[in-house]
Amino acid sequence: MAEGVKPRVKVPKKASAGETITIKTLISHQMESGQRKDDDGNVIPRSIINRFVVDFNGENVIDVQMEPAISTNPFFEFEATVPESGDFKFTWYDDDGSVYEETQTVTVG
Amino acid sequence: MELNRRKMLVLGTAGAAVTAFGALPAFASATEDAIAEFTGGADVGEGGVELTAPEIAENGNTVPIEVSAPGAVAISIFADGNPTPPVATFKFGPLAASQFASTRIRLAGTQNVIAVAEMEDGSFKQASANVKVTIGGCGG
Amino acid sequence: MTKTTVTGGRLIIAAAASAFALAAYAGPDEDELVVNEDIEMVTKTDAPDHVDAFDTIYSGWRFRSDETQALQADDFDNPAMLWVEQAAEVWNTAAGSEEKSCSSCHNDVDSMAGVKAVYPKWNEDAGEVRTLEMQINDCRENRMGAEPWKYTGGDMTNMVALLASVSRGMPVNVAIDGPAQSTWEQGKEIYYTRYGQLELSCANCHEDNYGNMIRADHLSQGQINGFPTYRLKNTKLNAVHARFKGCIRDTRAHTFSPGSPEFVALELYVASRGNGLSVEGPSVRN
Numbered sequence: 288m289a290e291g292v293k294p295r296v297k298v299p300k301k302a303s304a305g306e307t308i309t310i311k312t313l314i315s316h317q318m319e320s321g322q323r324k325d326d327d328g329n330v331i332p333r334s335i336i337n338r339f340v341v342d343f344n345g346e347n348v349i350d351v352q353m354e355p356a357i358s359t360n361p362f363f364e365f366e367a368t369v370p371e372s373g374d375f376k377f378t379w380y381d382d383d384g385s386v387y388e389e390t391q392t393v394t395v396g
Numbered sequence: 397m398e399l400n401r402r403k404m405l406v407l408g409t410a411g412a413a414v415t416a417f418g419a420l421p422a423f424a425s426a427t428e429d430a431i432a433e434f435t436g437g438a439d440v441g442e443g444g445v446e447l448t449a450p451e452i453a454e455n456g457n458t459v460p461i462e463v464s465a466p467g468a469v470a471i472s473i474f475a476d477g478n479p480t481p482p483v484a485t486f487k488f489g490p491l492a493a494s495q496f497a498s499t500r501i502r503l504a505g506t507q508n509v510i511a512v513a514e515m516e517d518g519s520f521k522q523a524s525a526n527v528k529v530t531i532g533g534c535g536g
Numbered sequence: 537m538t539k540t541t542v543t544g545g546r547l548i549i550a551a552a553a554s555a556f557a558l559a560a561y562a563g564p565d566e567d568e569l570v571v572n573e574d575i576e577m578v579t580k581t582d583a584p585d586h587v588d589a590f591d592t593i594y595s596g597w598r599f600r601s602d603e604t605q606a607l608q609a610d611d612f613d614n615p616a617m618l619w620v621e622q623a624a625e626v627w628n629t630a631a632g633s634e635e636k637s638c639s640s641c642h643n644d645v646d647s648m649a650g651v652k653a654v655y656p657k658w659n660e661d662a663g664e665v666r667t668l669e670m671q672i673n674d675c676r677e678n679r680m681g682a683e684p685w686k687y688t689g690g691d692m693t694n695m696v697a698l699l700a701s702v703s704r705g706m707p708v709n710v711a712i713d714g715p716a717q718s719t720w721e722q723g724k725e726i727y728y729t730r731y732g733q734l735e736l737s738c739a740n741c742h743e744d745n746y747g748n749m750i751r752a753d754h755l756s757q758g759q760i761n762g763f764p765t766y767r768l769k770n771t772k773l774n775a776v777h778a779r780f781k782g783c784i785r786d787t788r789a790h791t792f793s794p795g796s797p798e799f800v801a802l803e804l805y806v807a808s809r810g811n812g813l814s815v816e817g818p819s820v821r822n
Binding site: 307308320322342343346347348349350351352353354355356357358359361362363364365366367368369370 | 457458459475478479480482483484485486487488489490491492493494496497498499500501502503
Protein backbone atom coordinates (compact mmCIF):
# COMPACT_ATOMS: atom_id res chain seq x y z
CA MET A 288 0.00 0.00 0.00
CA ALA A 289 1.25 3.46 -0.86
CA GLU A 290 2.20 5.27 2.33
CA GLY A 291 0.01 7.78 4.15
CA VAL A 292 -3.04 7.35 1.95
CA LYS A 293 -6.00 8.82 3.75
CA PRO A 294 -9.47 9.28 2.29
CA ARG A 295 -11.84 12.07 3.30
CA VAL A 296 -15.46 12.31 2.27
CA LYS A 297 -18.05 15.01 2.86
CA VAL A 298 -21.61 13.73 2.86
CA PRO A 299 -24.64 15.24 4.63
CA LYS A 300 -25.66 13.01 7.55
CA LYS A 301 -29.36 13.54 6.92
CA ALA A 302 -31.50 13.91 3.80
CA SER A 303 -35.12 13.65 2.77
CA ALA A 304 -36.19 10.78 0.51
CA GLY A 305 -35.24 11.40 -3.10
CA GLU A 306 -33.19 14.47 -2.23
CA THR A 307 -30.20 15.49 -4.32
CA ILE A 308 -27.08 15.82 -2.20
CA THR A 309 -23.62 17.08 -3.07
CA ILE A 310 -20.70 14.84 -2.18
CA LYS A 311 -17.04 15.81 -2.07
CA THR A 312 -14.12 13.42 -1.75
CA LEU A 313 -10.39 13.92 -1.30
CA ILE A 314 -7.72 11.28 -0.88
CA SER A 315 -4.07 11.91 -0.08
CA HIS A 316 -2.03 10.33 -2.86
CA GLN A 317 1.07 11.36 -4.78
CA MET A 318 -0.43 10.31 -8.15
CA GLU A 319 3.04 9.70 -9.61
CA SER A 320 2.44 10.29 -13.30
CA GLY A 321 5.19 8.15 -14.80
CA GLN A 322 6.40 11.27 -16.64
CA ARG A 323 8.89 12.47 -14.06
CA LYS A 324 12.54 11.57 -13.69
CA ASP A 325 14.57 11.19 -10.51
CA ASP A 326 17.90 12.91 -9.80
CA ASP A 327 19.74 10.22 -11.76
CA GLY A 328 17.61 10.71 -14.84
CA ASN A 329 15.63 7.49 -14.42
CA VAL A 330 11.90 7.61 -15.05
CA ILE A 331 9.92 7.34 -11.81
CA PRO A 332 7.40 4.57 -12.47
CA ARG A 333 3.74 5.48 -12.68
CA SER A 334 1.86 4.91 -9.41
CA ILE A 335 -1.63 6.34 -9.33
CA ILE A 336 -5.13 5.65 -8.16
CA ASN A 337 -6.74 4.48 -11.40
CA ARG A 338 -10.39 4.09 -10.43
CA PHE A 339 -12.87 5.60 -8.00
CA VAL A 340 -16.31 4.12 -7.43
CA VAL A 341 -19.23 5.33 -5.32
CA ASP A 342 -22.22 3.11 -4.53
CA PHE A 343 -25.25 3.65 -2.31
CA ASN A 344 -26.84 0.52 -0.84
CA GLY A 345 -25.18 -1.45 -3.62
CA GLU A 346 -26.42 0.74 -6.47
CA ASN A 347 -23.94 2.78 -8.45
CA VAL A 348 -23.67 6.58 -8.25
CA ILE A 349 -20.48 7.26 -10.17
CA ASP A 350 -17.59 5.23 -11.54
CA VAL A 351 -14.50 7.19 -12.52
CA GLN A 352 -11.59 5.95 -14.60
CA MET A 353 -8.60 8.04 -13.55
CA GLU A 354 -5.47 8.80 -15.58
CA PRO A 355 -2.12 10.33 -14.52
CA ALA A 356 -3.50 13.78 -15.42
CA ILE A 357 -5.56 13.79 -12.21
CA SER A 358 -3.83 16.05 -9.67
CA THR A 359 -2.01 14.96 -6.53
CA ASN A 360 -4.51 14.35 -3.71
CA PRO A 361 -7.42 13.56 -6.06
CA PHE A 362 -10.58 15.58 -5.47
CA PHE A 363 -14.05 14.85 -6.80
CA GLU A 364 -17.38 16.57 -6.39
CA PHE A 365 -20.67 15.17 -7.74
CA GLU A 366 -24.37 14.82 -6.93
CA ALA A 367 -26.26 11.77 -5.73
CA THR A 368 -29.90 10.88 -5.14
CA VAL A 369 -30.74 9.38 -1.76
CA PRO A 370 -33.87 7.19 -2.06
CA GLU A 371 -33.76 5.79 1.47
CA SER A 372 -31.55 5.52 4.53
CA GLY A 373 -28.36 3.65 3.91
CA ASP A 374 -24.63 3.71 3.30
CA PHE A 375 -22.50 5.38 0.72
CA LYS A 376 -19.50 3.25 -0.05
CA PHE A 377 -16.45 4.93 -1.56
CA THR A 378 -13.69 2.80 -3.09
CA TRP A 379 -10.36 3.91 -4.58
CA TYR A 380 -8.22 1.42 -6.54
CA ASP A 381 -4.43 1.91 -6.54
CA ASP A 382 -2.07 0.79 -9.32
CA ASP A 383 -0.20 -1.25 -6.71
CA GLY A 384 -3.29 -3.34 -5.97
CA SER A 385 -4.26 -1.52 -2.79
CA VAL A 386 -7.93 -0.72 -2.26
CA TYR A 387 -8.96 2.17 0.00
CA GLU A 388 -12.50 2.20 1.33
CA GLU A 389 -14.68 4.62 3.23
CA THR A 390 -18.32 4.34 4.27
CA GLN A 391 -20.72 7.09 5.24
CA THR A 392 -24.25 6.60 6.55
CA VAL A 393 -27.10 8.86 5.52
CA THR A 394 -30.37 8.86 7.44
CA VAL A 395 -33.56 9.69 5.57
CA GLY A 396 -36.07 11.23 7.92
CA MET B 397 -0.81 51.21 -28.07
CA GLU B 398 2.84 50.79 -28.72
CA LEU B 399 3.88 47.22 -28.11
CA ASN B 400 7.45 46.92 -26.99
CA ARG B 401 8.88 43.60 -25.88
CA ARG B 402 8.27 44.25 -22.22
CA LYS B 403 4.62 45.04 -22.73
CA MET B 404 4.22 41.99 -24.94
CA LEU B 405 5.64 39.79 -22.21
CA VAL B 406 3.30 41.21 -19.64
CA LEU B 407 0.33 40.85 -21.96
CA GLY B 408 1.30 37.35 -22.96
CA THR B 409 1.68 36.12 -19.45
CA ALA B 410 -1.51 37.78 -18.36
CA GLY B 411 -3.29 36.04 -21.18
CA ALA B 412 -4.63 39.18 -22.78
CA ALA B 413 -3.01 38.43 -26.11
CA VAL B 414 -5.09 35.35 -26.71
CA THR B 415 -5.15 35.22 -30.47
CA ALA B 416 -1.50 36.09 -30.92
CA PHE B 417 -0.46 33.22 -28.70
CA GLY B 418 -3.08 30.66 -29.66
CA ALA B 419 -0.77 27.67 -29.98
CA LEU B 420 -1.60 24.64 -32.04
CA PRO B 421 -2.20 21.52 -29.98
CA ALA B 422 1.03 19.57 -30.02
CA PHE B 423 -0.54 16.14 -29.73
CA ALA B 424 -3.67 16.61 -31.80
CA SER B 425 -3.57 13.20 -33.42
CA ALA B 426 -3.03 11.40 -30.13
CA THR B 427 -6.05 13.24 -28.78
CA GLU B 428 -8.14 12.34 -31.81
CA ASP B 429 -7.15 8.71 -31.36
CA ALA B 430 -8.05 8.80 -27.68
CA ILE B 431 -11.43 10.39 -28.41
CA ALA B 432 -12.10 7.83 -31.16
CA GLU B 433 -11.37 5.08 -28.67
CA PHE B 434 -14.07 6.50 -26.38
CA THR B 435 -16.63 7.10 -29.13
CA GLY B 436 -15.85 4.04 -31.22
CA GLY B 437 -15.28 6.39 -34.11
CA ALA B 438 -18.79 7.85 -34.08
CA ASP B 439 -19.41 11.47 -35.12
CA VAL B 440 -19.24 13.95 -32.27
CA GLY B 441 -21.67 16.87 -32.23
CA GLU B 442 -21.61 20.15 -30.38
CA GLY B 443 -23.96 21.37 -27.63
CA GLY B 444 -25.43 19.72 -24.58
CA VAL B 445 -22.13 19.58 -22.76
CA GLU B 446 -20.87 22.27 -20.45
CA LEU B 447 -17.19 22.41 -19.57
CA THR B 448 -16.05 24.97 -17.03
CA ALA B 449 -12.33 25.62 -16.75
CA PRO B 450 -10.31 28.69 -15.87
CA GLU B 451 -9.17 30.84 -18.78
CA ILE B 452 -5.84 31.15 -17.03
CA ALA B 453 -4.57 28.51 -14.64
CA GLU B 454 -2.26 29.85 -11.97
CA ASN B 455 -0.50 26.51 -11.76
CA GLY B 456 -0.75 23.57 -14.13
CA ASN B 457 -0.48 21.12 -11.23
CA THR B 458 -3.98 21.82 -9.98
CA VAL B 459 -6.51 23.10 -12.47
CA PRO B 460 -10.13 22.91 -11.30
CA ILE B 461 -12.60 21.81 -13.96
CA GLU B 462 -16.32 21.03 -14.01
CA VAL B 463 -18.32 19.07 -16.56
CA SER B 464 -22.05 18.77 -16.94
CA ALA B 465 -24.06 16.99 -19.63
CA PRO B 466 -27.72 16.38 -18.72
CA GLY B 467 -28.82 12.99 -20.01
CA ALA B 468 -25.30 11.64 -20.51
CA VAL B 469 -24.32 8.14 -19.45
CA ALA B 470 -20.63 8.99 -19.44
CA ILE B 471 -18.33 11.98 -19.87
CA SER B 472 -14.68 11.63 -20.83
CA ILE B 473 -12.12 14.42 -20.43
CA PHE B 474 -9.07 14.92 -22.64
CA ALA B 475 -6.17 17.38 -22.53
CA ASP B 476 -4.66 17.76 -25.99
CA GLY B 477 -1.30 19.15 -24.86
CA ASN B 478 -0.51 16.53 -22.23
CA PRO B 479 1.95 13.69 -22.89
CA THR B 480 -1.04 11.34 -22.67
CA PRO B 481 -4.34 13.07 -23.53
CA PRO B 482 -6.90 11.06 -21.50
CA VAL B 483 -7.65 12.66 -18.11
CA ALA B 484 -10.68 10.84 -16.67
CA THR B 485 -13.93 9.15 -17.64
CA PHE B 486 -17.00 9.59 -15.46
CA LYS B 487 -19.71 6.93 -15.77
CA PHE B 488 -22.95 7.90 -14.11
CA GLY B 489 -24.97 5.22 -12.31
CA PRO B 490 -28.71 5.09 -11.55
CA LEU B 491 -28.24 7.06 -8.31
CA ALA B 492 -26.33 9.94 -9.88
CA ALA B 493 -28.59 12.93 -9.31
CA SER B 494 -27.04 14.77 -12.22
CA GLN B 495 -24.50 14.18 -14.91
CA PHE B 496 -22.14 16.61 -13.28
CA ALA B 497 -18.66 16.21 -11.86
CA SER B 498 -15.86 18.45 -10.66
CA THR B 499 -12.21 17.54 -10.21
CA ARG B 500 -8.67 18.96 -10.32
CA ILE B 501 -6.38 18.10 -13.20
CA ARG B 502 -2.81 18.51 -14.42
CA LEU B 503 -2.05 20.45 -17.57
CA ALA B 504 1.49 20.32 -18.96
CA GLY B 505 1.10 23.74 -20.59
CA THR B 506 -1.37 25.98 -22.38
CA GLN B 507 -3.77 23.73 -24.27
CA ASN B 508 -7.34 22.68 -24.96
CA VAL B 509 -9.36 20.65 -22.51
CA ILE B 510 -12.08 18.63 -24.24
CA ALA B 511 -15.13 16.99 -22.68
CA VAL B 512 -16.91 14.32 -24.74
CA ALA B 513 -20.26 13.04 -23.50
CA GLU B 514 -21.92 9.80 -24.47
CA MET B 515 -25.66 10.47 -24.46
CA GLU B 516 -28.43 7.98 -23.63
CA ASP B 517 -29.30 7.56 -27.32
CA GLY B 518 -25.73 6.55 -28.13
CA SER B 519 -24.78 9.87 -29.72
CA PHE B 520 -21.72 11.87 -28.68
CA LYS B 521 -21.42 15.57 -27.90
CA GLN B 522 -18.38 17.62 -27.01
CA ALA B 523 -17.27 20.94 -25.58
CA SER B 524 -13.79 22.36 -25.26
CA ALA B 525 -12.01 25.13 -23.41
CA ASN B 526 -8.60 26.66 -23.94
CA VAL B 527 -6.67 26.98 -20.69
CA LYS B 528 -3.58 29.13 -20.52
CA VAL B 529 -1.11 27.77 -18.00
CA THR B 530 1.28 30.29 -16.50
CA ILE B 531 4.73 28.97 -15.72
CA GLY B 532 7.46 30.75 -13.84
CA GLY B 533 7.73 33.24 -11.07
CA CYS B 534 8.36 32.68 -7.42
CA GLY B 535 4.86 31.91 -6.24
CA GLY B 536 4.67 34.79 -3.87
CA MET C 537 -13.80 45.98 -10.30
CA THR C 538 -15.95 43.03 -9.37
CA LYS C 539 -16.13 42.15 -5.74
CA THR C 540 -16.70 38.56 -4.79
CA THR C 541 -17.13 37.08 -1.38
CA VAL C 542 -15.47 33.71 -1.52
CA THR C 543 -17.10 31.30 0.85
CA GLY C 544 -16.37 27.99 -0.83
CA GLY C 545 -18.55 25.88 -3.04
CA ARG C 546 -19.55 26.15 -6.64
CA LEU C 547 -20.67 29.76 -6.82
CA ILE C 548 -17.02 30.72 -6.97
CA ILE C 549 -16.51 29.07 -10.33
CA ALA C 550 -19.42 31.01 -11.75
CA ALA C 551 -17.76 34.22 -10.65
CA ALA C 552 -14.45 33.26 -12.17
CA ALA C 553 -15.16 34.36 -15.72
CA SER C 554 -15.80 37.97 -14.84
CA ALA C 555 -12.83 38.21 -12.52
CA PHE C 556 -10.48 36.88 -15.17
CA ALA C 557 -11.20 39.84 -17.38
CA LEU C 558 -9.09 41.71 -14.86
CA ALA C 559 -6.22 39.28 -14.88
CA ALA C 560 -3.87 41.74 -16.56
CA TYR C 561 -4.00 43.77 -13.36
CA ALA C 562 -1.55 42.11 -11.03
CA GLY C 563 -2.40 43.91 -7.81
CA PRO C 564 -4.49 42.72 -4.90
CA ASP C 565 -8.16 42.13 -5.66
CA GLU C 566 -11.14 43.18 -3.57
CA ASP C 567 -12.39 39.66 -2.79
CA GLU C 568 -13.15 38.80 0.80
CA LEU C 569 -12.39 35.52 2.52
CA VAL C 570 -14.79 33.67 4.80
CA VAL C 571 -13.61 30.18 5.68
CA ASN C 572 -16.22 27.47 6.21
CA GLU C 573 -18.88 30.17 5.99
CA ASP C 574 -17.80 30.98 9.52
CA ILE C 575 -14.34 32.48 10.00
CA GLU C 576 -14.16 36.01 8.60
CA MET C 577 -10.60 36.70 7.61
CA VAL C 578 -9.03 40.15 7.57
CA THR C 579 -7.02 40.04 4.34
CA LYS C 580 -6.67 43.81 3.95
CA THR C 581 -6.16 46.35 6.71
CA ASP C 582 -4.26 49.45 7.74
CA ALA C 583 -0.52 48.95 7.91
CA PRO C 584 0.97 48.96 11.41
CA ASP C 585 2.78 52.17 12.41
CA HIS C 586 6.19 50.54 12.14
CA VAL C 587 5.70 49.84 8.41
CA ASP C 588 6.67 52.98 6.52
CA ALA C 589 6.40 51.67 2.97
CA PHE C 590 2.63 51.47 2.63
CA ASP C 591 -0.63 52.46 4.22
CA THR C 592 -2.49 49.21 3.55
CA ILE C 593 -1.36 45.65 4.05
CA TYR C 594 -2.75 42.71 2.07
CA SER C 595 -2.65 38.99 2.67
CA GLY C 596 -1.08 37.00 -0.16
CA TRP C 597 -4.58 35.52 -0.63
CA ARG C 598 -5.63 38.76 -2.33
CA PHE C 599 -3.05 38.22 -5.08
CA ARG C 600 -4.19 34.75 -6.09
CA SER C 601 -6.64 33.69 -8.78
CA ASP C 602 -10.26 33.02 -7.87
CA GLU C 603 -9.70 29.27 -8.24
CA THR C 604 -6.76 29.27 -5.84
CA GLN C 605 -8.63 31.56 -3.45
CA ALA C 606 -11.59 29.18 -3.41
CA LEU C 607 -9.40 26.28 -2.29
CA GLN C 608 -8.86 28.04 1.03
CA ALA C 609 -12.48 28.97 1.64
CA ASP C 610 -13.56 25.52 2.76
CA ASP C 611 -11.58 23.10 4.91
CA PHE C 612 -12.70 20.19 2.78
CA ASP C 613 -11.41 21.84 -0.38
CA ASN C 614 -8.13 22.82 1.29
CA PRO C 615 -5.65 19.96 0.76
CA ALA C 616 -3.53 21.27 3.66
CA MET C 617 -6.15 19.99 6.07
CA LEU C 618 -5.04 16.42 5.29
CA TRP C 619 -1.83 17.14 7.17
CA VAL C 620 -3.57 19.13 9.88
CA GLU C 621 -5.62 16.00 10.58
CA GLN C 622 -2.43 13.95 10.79
CA ALA C 623 -1.00 16.45 13.27
CA ALA C 624 -4.20 16.26 15.33
CA GLU C 625 -3.54 12.55 15.79
CA VAL C 626 0.08 13.23 16.76
CA TRP C 627 -1.16 15.83 19.26
CA ASN C 628 -2.85 13.06 21.22
CA THR C 629 -0.15 10.41 20.78
CA ALA C 630 2.39 9.89 23.56
CA ALA C 631 6.04 9.95 22.54
CA GLY C 632 9.45 9.94 24.19
CA SER C 633 10.77 8.69 27.52
CA GLU C 634 8.17 10.61 29.54
CA GLU C 635 5.35 8.93 27.60
CA LYS C 636 3.58 12.23 27.26
CA SER C 637 1.67 13.65 24.34
CA CYS C 638 1.07 17.32 23.58
CA SER C 639 -2.40 16.92 25.06
CA SER C 640 -0.96 15.65 28.36
CA CYS C 641 -0.06 19.24 29.20
CA HIS C 642 -2.06 21.35 26.75
CA ASN C 643 -5.34 19.37 26.70
CA ASP C 644 -7.43 19.91 23.62
CA VAL C 645 -5.65 21.66 20.78
CA ASP C 646 -8.39 24.30 20.76
CA SER C 647 -6.85 25.54 24.01
CA MET C 648 -3.96 26.79 21.87
CA ALA C 649 -6.13 29.32 20.05
CA GLY C 650 -4.25 32.60 19.86
CA VAL C 651 -0.79 31.12 20.30
CA LYS C 652 0.24 31.22 16.65
CA ALA C 653 -0.90 34.83 16.42
CA VAL C 654 1.79 36.07 18.82
CA TYR C 655 4.76 34.02 17.61
CA PRO C 656 7.71 34.55 17.23
CA LYS C 657 7.78 35.66 20.86
CA TRP C 658 10.32 36.52 23.55
CA ASN C 659 10.96 33.65 25.95
CA GLU C 660 12.08 35.02 29.30
CA ASP C 661 13.57 31.79 30.65
CA ALA C 662 15.56 31.12 27.52
CA GLY C 663 16.49 34.76 27.04
CA GLU C 664 15.73 34.64 23.33
CA VAL C 665 13.01 35.18 20.77
CA ARG C 666 11.49 31.84 19.88
CA THR C 667 9.48 30.63 16.95
CA LEU C 668 6.68 28.13 17.38
CA GLU C 669 8.97 25.48 15.92
CA MET C 670 11.60 26.15 18.60
CA GLN C 671 8.96 25.96 21.30
CA ILE C 672 7.59 22.68 19.93
CA ASN C 673 11.05 21.13 19.96
CA ASP C 674 11.63 22.47 23.48
CA CYS C 675 8.49 20.58 24.54
CA ARG C 676 9.62 17.46 22.74
CA GLU C 677 13.13 17.41 24.18
CA ASN C 678 12.60 18.72 27.69
CA ARG C 679 9.06 17.70 28.58
CA MET C 680 8.46 14.59 26.50
CA GLY C 681 11.99 13.22 26.32
CA ALA C 682 11.55 12.80 22.58
CA GLU C 683 13.79 13.49 19.63
CA PRO C 684 13.46 17.00 18.22
CA TRP C 685 11.85 17.30 14.82
CA LYS C 686 13.71 18.64 11.79
CA TYR C 687 12.99 22.36 11.65
CA THR C 688 11.11 22.35 8.35
CA GLY C 689 10.34 18.62 8.27
CA GLY C 690 6.87 17.22 7.68
CA ASP C 691 6.07 16.41 11.32
CA MET C 692 7.04 19.91 12.42
CA THR C 693 5.27 21.77 9.64
CA ASN C 694 2.12 19.71 10.15
CA MET C 695 2.10 20.56 13.85
CA VAL C 696 2.63 24.26 13.19
CA ALA C 697 -0.24 24.07 10.69
CA LEU C 698 -2.48 22.47 13.32
CA LEU C 699 -1.62 25.23 15.79
CA ALA C 700 -2.19 27.88 13.14
CA SER C 701 -5.55 26.35 12.21
CA VAL C 702 -6.99 26.87 15.70
CA SER C 703 -5.95 30.55 15.60
CA ARG C 704 -7.49 31.28 12.22
CA GLY C 705 -9.31 34.58 12.06
CA MET C 706 -7.40 36.02 15.02
CA PRO C 707 -5.22 39.02 14.27
CA VAL C 708 -1.47 38.56 13.98
CA ASN C 709 -0.05 40.48 16.92
CA VAL C 710 3.65 39.88 17.49
CA ALA C 711 5.44 42.08 20.03
CA ILE C 712 8.33 44.10 18.64
CA ASP C 713 9.27 46.14 21.67
CA GLY C 714 10.87 45.34 25.03
CA PRO C 715 13.26 42.40 25.01
CA ALA C 716 12.22 41.42 21.45
CA GLN C 717 13.27 44.76 20.00
CA SER C 718 16.90 43.97 19.21
CA THR C 719 15.88 40.77 17.40
CA TRP C 720 13.24 42.73 15.50
CA GLU C 721 15.86 45.32 14.50
CA GLN C 722 18.11 42.53 13.28
CA GLY C 723 15.26 41.13 11.20
CA LYS C 724 14.57 44.55 9.74
CA GLU C 725 18.22 44.90 8.81
CA ILE C 726 18.08 41.56 6.98
CA TYR C 727 14.83 42.55 5.24
CA TYR C 728 16.47 45.59 3.68
CA THR C 729 19.81 43.97 2.87
CA ARG C 730 20.47 43.05 -0.76
CA TYR C 731 21.59 39.45 -1.13
CA GLY C 732 23.01 37.32 -3.89
CA GLN C 733 24.25 37.86 -7.40
CA LEU C 734 20.96 39.56 -8.22
CA GLU C 735 21.46 41.93 -5.29
CA LEU C 736 17.87 41.81 -4.19
CA SER C 737 16.49 42.53 -0.75
CA CYS C 738 13.10 41.34 0.46
CA ALA C 739 11.95 44.94 0.05
CA ASN C 740 12.96 45.14 -3.61
CA CYS C 741 10.27 42.64 -4.53
CA HIS C 742 7.68 42.74 -1.77
CA GLU C 743 7.74 46.45 -0.94
CA ASP C 744 8.83 48.23 -4.12
CA ASN C 745 7.12 45.90 -6.60
CA TYR C 746 4.15 44.18 -4.99
CA GLY C 747 1.28 44.14 -7.43
CA ASN C 748 3.66 43.82 -10.39
CA MET C 749 4.37 40.66 -12.32
CA ILE C 750 7.55 38.68 -11.73
CA ARG C 751 7.72 36.57 -14.86
CA ALA C 752 4.26 35.00 -15.01
CA ASP C 753 3.43 35.45 -11.36
CA HIS C 754 2.02 38.16 -9.12
CA LEU C 755 4.29 39.65 -6.49
CA SER C 756 2.56 39.97 -3.13
CA GLN C 757 3.61 41.96 -0.11
CA GLY C 758 5.29 38.81 1.20
CA GLN C 759 3.05 38.56 4.24
CA ILE C 760 3.47 35.37 6.25
CA ASN C 761 0.10 35.29 8.06
CA GLY C 762 -0.89 32.32 5.88
CA PHE C 763 1.98 30.00 6.82
CA PRO C 764 2.37 27.09 6.78
CA THR C 765 1.02 27.22 3.27
CA TYR C 766 -0.03 24.54 0.81
CA ARG C 767 1.57 25.41 -2.51
CA LEU C 768 0.14 24.20 -5.79
CA LYS C 769 3.71 24.18 -7.05
CA ASN C 770 4.87 21.33 -4.82
CA THR C 771 1.51 20.08 -3.49
CA LYS C 772 2.60 20.02 0.12
CA LEU C 773 2.73 22.18 3.22
CA ASN C 774 5.58 24.69 3.20
CA ALA C 775 7.19 26.16 6.32
CA VAL C 776 7.95 29.85 6.47
CA HIS C 777 11.71 29.37 6.83
CA ALA C 778 11.66 27.10 3.77
CA ARG C 779 9.98 29.97 1.91
CA PHE C 780 12.63 32.45 3.14
CA LYS C 781 15.32 30.03 2.00
CA GLY C 782 13.67 29.76 -1.42
CA CYS C 783 13.45 33.53 -1.78
CA ILE C 784 17.08 34.13 -0.87
CA ARG C 785 18.16 31.23 -3.08
CA ASP C 786 16.27 32.90 -5.93
CA THR C 787 18.54 35.94 -5.51
CA ARG C 788 21.39 33.51 -6.18
CA ALA C 789 22.79 33.82 -2.70
CA HIS C 790 23.98 31.39 -0.08
CA THR C 791 20.99 31.31 2.23
CA PHE C 792 20.69 31.20 5.98
CA SER C 793 19.53 27.89 7.40
CA PRO C 794 15.97 27.22 8.54
CA GLY C 795 15.93 27.74 12.30
CA SER C 796 19.01 29.99 12.22
CA PRO C 797 19.05 33.13 14.41
CA GLU C 798 18.94 35.20 11.20
CA PHE C 799 15.73 33.56 9.99
CA VAL C 800 14.15 33.73 13.46
CA ALA C 801 14.82 37.48 13.46
CA LEU C 802 13.53 37.83 9.90
CA GLU C 803 10.38 35.88 10.79
CA LEU C 804 9.68 38.20 13.71
CA TYR C 805 10.15 41.26 11.53
CA VAL C 806 8.11 39.97 8.59
CA ALA C 807 5.35 38.72 10.92
CA SER C 808 5.20 42.18 12.48
CA ARG C 809 4.59 43.74 9.07
CA GLY C 810 1.36 41.72 9.04
CA ASN C 811 0.15 42.70 12.51
CA GLY C 812 -3.59 43.13 12.07
CA LEU C 813 -4.10 40.58 9.30
CA SER C 814 -5.81 37.35 10.32
CA VAL C 815 -3.89 34.17 10.98
CA GLU C 816 -4.75 32.14 7.85
CA GLY C 817 -2.53 29.09 8.12
CA PRO C 818 -2.75 26.65 6.58
CA SER C 819 -3.40 28.78 3.52
CA VAL C 820 -3.32 27.83 -0.17
CA ARG C 821 -0.95 29.65 -2.50
CA ASN C 822 0.56 29.12 -5.92
